[in-house]
Amino acid sequence: MSEMNREQTLWSKDLVLVFAATFLVYANISVFFHFYEYLRTLPIDPKWYGLLISIFSAVPLLVRPIISPLFHTGNSYRFLYLGTVFLMGSLVLYTFAVHFWSMLLVRILHGFSFVLLGTALMTIIVEFIPKEKSAQFFGLMSVIVLIPNTIVPPILPFLSGMAGGFTQVLILFALITALVLPLLATTRRSSTYSQKEGRQGRLSRKEIVEDLSDAMVPCLLLAMLFLYTGHALVFFFLDGFGRQLGFASTGFFLTLSTAGEIGIRVAGGSLFDRYNKAGLAIFIMAAMAPVYILLAYVRNENLFFLIGLLLGLAWGVAMPVFNALLFDVSKPRVRAFNTNLGLQMFQGGFLLGPIIGAPVVARWGFSPLFDICAVLSVFSAVFVFFIRRRLTQSKEQEGTDKPTSADEGTSPSL
Structure with a gap:
């Protein structure tokens, strides 16, 4: 595949x-929707x-920063195959984990397998991202990550009944996971161009x-952390807030927000790359702050659900644009590393x-919690504003010279 085709083709x-x-x-995560009931x-x-x-999520949080610098084009497929085999094995081992210690060990192995596979997969994915369509790519990628959550949980009861239980369903998904190997086998041949560009080899200290x-990289990572923390506060504490207000079916809020996320990415994803990504991120994060404040003090049920849709639309734009901006400002050599750090955020x-939200709710209630979300959004916008100034200064210094990797993928200002 030529470099030109990589830049212009999204559906290669x-x-x-x-x-x-x-x-x-990611279907391997969705299959654990009823894991609490199984326990x-x-x-x-x-x-x-x-x-x-929670140990399943804690393991990647600890392991990913350690292993990310070790992955590169030359070894990522090897780790991908290893992670796939480990993941399949961990799914099978749930059949034998019936006590606390055995289950804890299997959960740790499962979490390690997932981060090994996921980090290797992201290292491979970065090599195929079209440079001029990075935001659209990340938008589609995030939709694909969300789709298993809408398909798998509703069919789990049927699969459990057909297969004979939850652990048998896990074995079925272990077999399905094996399809990752042939799916990505052909892409290995296409990634050889990276080796010619000298990107092979682990990152040095x-x-x-x-x-x-x-400064642009840590500032952008902090901005992403603020975005995701606000999103998590809504995700974890919305149900209790809705119940306190006496609203029925508070889960419909998240249904609308998910529909908004998917809808805006599918319908408008191609537009994300036509605007200055830093400017778009600033606008979205700044606009999200008053919506969070409105949520904090809402008392009308219809408005409550409308806020869910508005936040979904905002999250649907912000998340892929942030990932694309991180991709754009990163040098080619460290793009995979930085993208994995974005997942870490x-x-x-x-x-x-939950660490921030639980004590806040216990002492002051839910409304101040969503005020914190608004503050986080403002801080995120401020950090991206700094990044935009740096990008503008860099362009002015370069003049008519060829843009550096920090400016690739950015469009004219809003």
Whole structure:
């Protein structure tokens, strides 16, 4: 595949295969929708349920920063195959995990397998992102990640009945996961161009320090952390807030927000790359702040659900634009590393959300919680404003010279 085709083609054969593999990988998370109910059938003290559920997410949070610098074009497929085999094995091992310690070990192995596979997959994916359509790509990728959550949970009861139980369904998904291997086998041949450009080999400590010393990268990562923390606060505490207000079917709020996320990415994803991404991110984060404040003090049920749709539309634009902006400002050599750090911010936000939210709700109630979301949005916009100034200054200094990788993928200002 030529460099020109990479920049212009979104629906290439390689990208379609990457999308399909991503769907299969994230379906492995959706299949655990009823995991809490399954734990109740085992001889395990309920006090350990929270640990057994959360350890799966905690392992990637600890492991990804360590392994990300080690992955590169030359070894990512090897780790992808290894992670796939580990993931399949961990799904099978749930059949034998019926007590606390055995279940804890399986959950740790499952979390490690997932981050190994996911990090390798992202390292591969970055090589196929069209440079001129990075925001549209990340929008479609996030839709594909969401689709399993809408398809798999409703059919789990049917699958459990047909297969003979939850662990048998996991074995079925282990077999389905094996399809990742042939799906991505052909993309390996297309990635050889990276080796010719000298991107092969693990990142050195000097390269990592230089990358993180560029103020734009940590500022953007912090802006993403603020975005995801606000999203997590709504996700975890919305139900209690709605019940306190006496609203029925508060889950419909999240249904509308998810529909908004998917809808805006599918319908308007191609527009994300036509505008200055930093300017678009600033506008969205600034506009989200008053919506959070409105949520904090809403008392009308219809307005409550309208806010869900508005936040979904905002999240639907902000998340792919942030990922695309991180891709654009990163040098080619560290794009995979920085993209994996972006995923780390997502998991970090969903870790910080409950840690921040629980004591706030316990002491002051729900309304101040959503005021905090508004403050986080403003801070996020401020950090991106700094990034936009840096990009503008860089362009002015370059004049008519060829743009650097920090400016690739940005469009004229809004």
